[in-house]
Amino acid sequence: MGAPGVGKGTQAKKIMEAWGIPQISTGDILRDNRTRGTELGRQAKQSMDEGKLVPDDLVNRMVADRLAAPDVVRGYILDGYPRTLGQARWLDELLSGKGAPGGSLPVIAVSLAVGYNQLLHRITGRRICPACQRTYNIYLQPPKSDTVCDVDGAPLVQRADDAEQVFHERMRTYESLTAPVLAHYRQSGRLVEVNGDQSVDGVSAEILKAVEGLRRQRSSAAER
Ligand code: AMP
Numbered sequence: 001m002g003a004p005g006v007g008k009g010t011q012a013k014k015i016m017e018a019w020g021i022p023q024i025s026t027g028d029i030l031r032d033n034r035t036r037g038t039e040l041g042r043q044a045k046q047s048m049d050e051g052k053l054v055p056d057d058l059v060n061r062m063v064a065d066r067l068a069a070p071d072v073v074r075g076y077i078l079d080g081y082p083r084t085l086g087q088a089r090w091l092d093e094l095l096s097g098k099g100a101p102g103g104s105l106p107v108i109a110v111s112l113a114v115g116y117n118q119l120l121h122r123i124t125g126r127r128i129c130p131a132c133q134r135t136y137n138i139y140l141q142p143p144k145s146d147t148v149c150d151v152d153g154a155p156l157v158q159r160a161d162d163a164e165q166v167f168h169e170r171m172r173t174y175e176s177l178t179a180p181v182l183a184h185y186r187q188s189g190r191l192v193e194v195n196g197d198q199s200v201d202g203v204s205a206e207i208l209k210a211v212e213g214l215r216r217q218r219s220s221a222a223e224r
Contacts, residue, residue: 001109001110001178002112002113002196003119003171003174004123004171005167006113006114006196007200007203009027009028010200012025015207016077022071022072023076024063024067024078024079026062026078026079026081028079030044030054030059034048043058048161050169051161051167051169052169053083053177059081060087060090063078063091064094068101073101076101083178084181085180085181087181091107095107106190107185108192109182110192110193110210111182112203113195113196113197115197116171118197119167120164121139124164125137126159126162128156130156131154132152134149136149136156189218190218192213194207
């Protein structure tokens, strides 16, 4: 979990490699539905373009469908979900039943924190190559030539919701809706908080260590 631009996607990919478990990004699934012009994509479009959250029931159903796939049996990383208290409670309910996806492993929430101005640069500077999906940042990691991809020369594009005005709205949404989700996991001893303002590898190492530590702590408490 974390505000837009905090590095959730980057870290999810690192953990996916480290633990060999799939990354499930609700933002990516929604964008894919929009590209394919599905009914779900059509329903999500307006909220996404305005930097608002897509209604809980749509996202919850989408996550339930994804967790029915066989590749989640050894665990999985939810990237960008849950984002509201309603989603967090719904997920706890889904996972409390017998035969829940991922077996008996408890959900552990990882919260990444980075300062506001740093996030603003990370988000509004982000550019993507539409051909190879490589990501650049015009402030922090610019392409060799101003506006085109280093690899294939395609003109880089900006995600519509990375515009500055939408960024501020996404931050407001994040702060108002996600704070109670953090409290939910904190209260139940399932939250680890990591400083996201360090090298990518530094952040991943801290996440892996913190999650493993919390798992050990919880399983020894369960044995007592
Ligand atoms: P992301 O790529 O995670 O920043 O998500 C992009 C957009 O997709 C968000 O601004 C929301 O409009 C929507 N979205 C992604 N995940 C969720 C979620 N868990 N709940 C509601 N809306 C979501």
